[in-house]
Amino acid sequence: MSDRLSVFKTYKLYVGGKFPRSESGRVYEVTDAKGQWLANAPLSSRKDARDAVVAARKAFSAWSGATAYNRGQILYRVAEMLEGRKAQFVREVADAEGLSKSKAADQVDATIDRWVWYAGWTDKIAQVVGGGNPVAGPYFNLSTPEPTGVVAVVAPQESSFLGLVSVVAPVIATGNTAVVVASEKSPLPSLSLGEVLATSDVPGGVVNILSGRTAEIATPLAAHQDVNAIDLAGADDVLAKELEIAAADNLKRVLRPQPVDNWSTPPGIDRMTAFLETKTVWHPTGSLGASGSSY
Amino acid sequence: MASAFDYAPAPESRAIVDIAPSYGLFIDGEFTEAADGKVFKTVSPASEEVLAEIAQAGEADVDRAVQAARKAFEKWSALPGTERAKYLFRIARIIQERSRELAVLETLDNGKPIKETRDADLPLVAAHFFYYAGWADKLDHAGFGTDPRPLGVAGQVIPWNFPLLMLAWKIAPALATGNTVVLKPAETTPLSALFFADICRQAGLPKGVVNILPGYGDTGAALVAHPDVNKVAFTGSTAVGKEIAKTVAGTHKKLTLELGGKGANIVFDDAPIDQAVEGIVNGIFFNQGQVCCAGSRLLVQESIQEELLDSLKRRLSTLRLGDPLDKNTDIGAINSEEQLSRITSLVERGEAEGAERWSLACELPTSGYWFAPTLFTNVTQAHTIARDEIFGPVLSVLTFRTPDEAVAKANNTQYGLSAGIWTEKGSRILAVANKLRAGVVWSNTFNKFDPTSPFGGYKESGFGREGGRHGLEAYLDV
Numbered sequence: 001m002s003d004r005l006s007v008f009k010t011y012k013l014y015v016g017g018k019f020p021r022s023e024s025g026r027v028y029e030v031t032d033a034k035g036q037w038l039a040n041a042p043l044s045s046r047k048d049a050r051d052a053v054v055a056a057r058k059a060f061s062a063w064s065g066a067t068a069y070n071r072g073q074i075l076y077r078v079a080e081m082l083e084g085r086k087a088q089f090v091r092e093v094a095d096a097e098g099l100s101k102s103k104a105a106d107q108v109d110a111t112i113d114r115w116v117w118y119a120g121w122t123d124k125i126a127q128v129v130g131g132g133n134p135v136a137g138p139y140f141n142l143s144t145p146e147p148t149g150v151v152a153v154v155a156p157q158e159s160s161f162l163g164l165v166s167v168v169a170p171v172i173a174t175g176n177t178a179v180v181v182a183s184e185k186s187p188l189p190s191l192s193l194g195e196v197l198a199t200s201d202v203p204g205g206v207v208n209i210l211s212g213r214t215a216e217i218a219t220p221l222a223a224h225q226d227v228n229a230i231d232l233a234g235a236d237d238v239l240a241k242e243l244e245i246a247a248a249d250n251l252k253r254v255l256r257p258q259p260v261d262n263w264s265t266p267p268g269i270d271r272m273t274a275f276l277e278t279k280t281v282w283h284p285t286g287s288l289g290a291s292g293s294s295y
Numbered sequence: 296m297a298s299a300f301d302y303a304p305a306p307e308s309r310a311i312v313d314i315a316p317s318y319g320l321f322i323d324g325e326f327t328e329a330a331d332g333k334v335f336k337t338v339s340p341a342s343e344e345v346l347a348e349i350a351q352a353g354e355a356d357v358d359r360a361v362q363a364a365r366k367a368f369e370k371w372s373a374l375p376g377t378e379r380a381k382y383l384f385r386i387a388r389i390i391q392e393r394s395r396e397l398a399v400l401e402t403l404d405n406g407k408p409i410k411e412t413r414d415a416d417l418p419l420v421a422a423h424f425f426y427y428a429g430w431a432d433k434l435d436h437a438g439f440g441t442d443p444r445p446l447g448v449a450g451q452v453i454p455w456n457f458p459l460l461m462l463a464w465k466i467a468p469a470l471a472t473g474n475t476v477v478l479k480p481a482e483t484t485p486l487s488a489l490f491f492a493d494i495c496r497q498a499g500l501p502k503g504v505v506n507i508l509p510g511y512g513d514t515g516a517a518l519v520a521h522p523d524v525n526k527v528a529f530t531g532s533t534a535v536g537k538e539i540a541k542t543v544a545g546t547h548k549k550l551t552l553e554l555g556g557k558g559a560n561i562v563f564d565d566a567p568i569d570q571a572v573e574g575i576v577n578g579i580f581f582n583q584g585q586v587c588c589a590g591s592r593l594l595v596q597e598s599i600q601e602e603l604l605d606s607l608k609r610r611l612s613t614l615r616l617g618d619p620l621d622k623n624t625d626i627g628a629i630n631s632e633e634q635l636s637r638i639t640s641l642v643e644r645g646e647a648e649g650a651e652r653w654s655l656a657c658e659l660p661t662s663g664y665w666f667a668p669t670l671f672t673n674v675t676q677a678h679t680i681a682r683d684e685i686f687g688p689v690l691s692v693l694t695f696r697t698p699d700e701a702v703a704k705a706n707n708t709q710y711g712l713s714a715g716i717w718t719e720k721g722s723r724i725l726a727v728a729n730k731l732r733a734g735v736v737w738s739n740t741f742n743k744f745d746p747t748s749p750f751g752g753y754k755e756s757g758f759g760r761e762g763g764r765h766g767l768e769a770y771l772d773v
Binding site: 129133148240241248251281 | 422438533536537540541544545547552554709724728731733734735736737738739740743745747748749750751753754755757758760763765773
């Protein structure tokens with residue numbers, strides 16, 4: 001019996017629920033931790049970034065308007081799909097980060113659990129950070145959190161899967177849509193996550209994943225007038241400052257890079273609240289007059 | 296024109312306020328001259344009378360004030376919350392005691408009617424200090440973890456439209472959470488902040504916890520850029536907000552911005568017309584429209600446009616413009632000559648672009664800065680007056696046919712601070728409120744504020760919230 005020749009995978013971007021190649025037609029070599037060739041990943045262009053923003057904007061209204069219960073169901077469905085593809089992700093994470101099979105398996109388990117954790121938050125965050133305000137007057141007054149809009153996510157460079165999910169899940173759990181810049185060196189788990197999302201009832205455009213040079217993709221996203229927020233997790237200090245200055249042009253919400261030694265520590269709710277607005281609605285309670293109500 | 300309803304003047308006495316001919320900077324518990332000796336004058340916008348000469352803080356003064364605040368931070372942040380609370384309660388009480396004096400002062404320096412300073416600004420100022428006083432010893436219950444820490448020195452820059460109220464919004468939560476502050480009031484309205492310094496003295500507040508640095512934009516810029524400032528809070532224009540965001544980029548300074556707005560006030564065909572008219576008037580003519588959350592775009596359902604505009608014009612013709620110290624006055628002076636010329640030029644632009652202008656026929660005083668309440672009809676979304684913030688008593692009227700169109704037009708702006716909805720139908724209120732991209736939605740009411748209620752914008756109206764539990768976050772290390 002001769003050894004069977006394996007089938008390579010053509011890694012593609014995930015934009016608007018579809019799997020396009022980069023419009024630029026470019027790819028770059030992705031290698032494992034030892035420098036062995038793994039695959040050619042798309043080298044996204046500024047145009048790809050802009051297309052992804054268009055897709056994310058288009059998806060925003062339905063995704064943010066879905067019930068929190070529905071979003072939770074869909075996020076949990078992603079965890080189910082991830083569980084079924086565990087072997088693939090263990091292999092990709094082991095290759096990407098130079099981990100042993102068992103260490104990589106731990107990472108993948110933690111990642112799936114993280115996803116489940118966020119799935120449960122969709123219908124709870126509003127109760128935790130919103131509520132009624134006891135104003136000194138005859139008014140019904142309620143503050144509720146709402147998604148900010150389209151969020152550009154510069155995924156962490158080192159933690160190719162757990163770090164990635166730790167920054168993407170909170171953004172979409174709260175009803176935002178995302179344009180994700182995958183780890184430049186280790187983009188393959190990200191691109192494979194796109195395949196999982198595509199088969200998990202997540203509407204197309206809610207998450208868009210781009211691989212390529214971080215600075216090349218993140219720069220137009222930070223300057224984009226139709227992006228509402230940016231997570232700079234995977235940007236180094238110099239790039240982060242440049243992106244933050246560009247982001248000021250339309251007053252994007254900016255989550256600065258925060259030192260994370262270990263993505264497996266409990267994340268808290270900060271990454272969710274970073275991309276939430278608070279809306280306060282007032283209405284007079286009035287008094288019951290002859291006609292039933294008064295203002 | 297004389298009518299049966301003419302009012303006799305009912306001026307509030309200004310004798311209750313003792314304005315000194317000159318004021319210094321308030322640094323480390325002392326009034327002091329500016330290092331370079333610079334001064335500027337603050338005038339009463341209603342009469343152009345010079346009220347006082349004020350020391351103008353420069354970079355050296357900013358540095359001195361930040362150092363004083365840094366030194367004070369150590370002890371202030373280490374105080375038990377219960378003690379900080381008591382200082383804030385003291386301040387709140389003294390504000391109540393001196394509220395008439397402060398209301399008159401604010402009216403003199405700002406030009407807004409006494410009935411607004413007396414009945415809106417001052418009660419809210421005191422309420423903010425009371426509200427945040429109570430948080431000072433309850434921070435571990437605020438939902439930010441068990442031991443939330445203060446950030447350090449807060450650099451705060453506030454505008455001229457609500458001088459003392461904006462001071463309260465900034466200083467009360469900062470002190471409650473254990474920060475110390477350096478605050479720059481606006482160059483046209485520095486007086487109430489300097490009187491507040493005296494309140495700090497009466498309250499026995501430790502030196503350096505609150506520092507007040509009057510000055511112009513460059514003073515604010517120096518404060519924002521100072522390397523030893525940990526937190527920047529700004530209320531003002533979107534353009535300046537963007538500059539500040541760029542200045543603090545790449546630093547560890549925490550930033551909150553309360554910026555401009557172009558609020559849509561949406562009136563549906565089933566709205567209670569009389570109440571809506573009152574709400575529209577309050578929405579755009581309160582404080583001469585110099586309000587970031589003003590309802591400056593009126594969106595009227597087409598079928599009731601005529602009826603509503605007739606009622607609105609009839610109501611506007613009863614407004615009384617004039618001496619802000621007169622208790623009958625509804626419309627006071629525009630805050631400064633500069634602001635008046637900005638309003639004037641935008642209104643001219645509105646006319647040039649083809650919108651139809653209607654202004655209240657009223658006599659304008661011969662001295663001071665005045666602008667008659669004005670509304671524009673035949674306004675389209677492309678018009679400058681429908682897009683740019685005018686920050687004056689100027690209302691742009693647009694129409695719509697369906698709720699979807701109303702929402703689309705309301706959201707068609709770079710801003711997202713406030714909106715209003717007028718309809719008798721509860722489900723419509725909730726559905727529309729849900730779709731509006733704005734931080735505050737007033738339904739069947741407008742321009743309501745309360746210290747327990749978070750306030751702040753979406754989009755280019757800035758980020759962060761002031762007021763309520765939410766307002767604590769801006770001053771805590773979370």
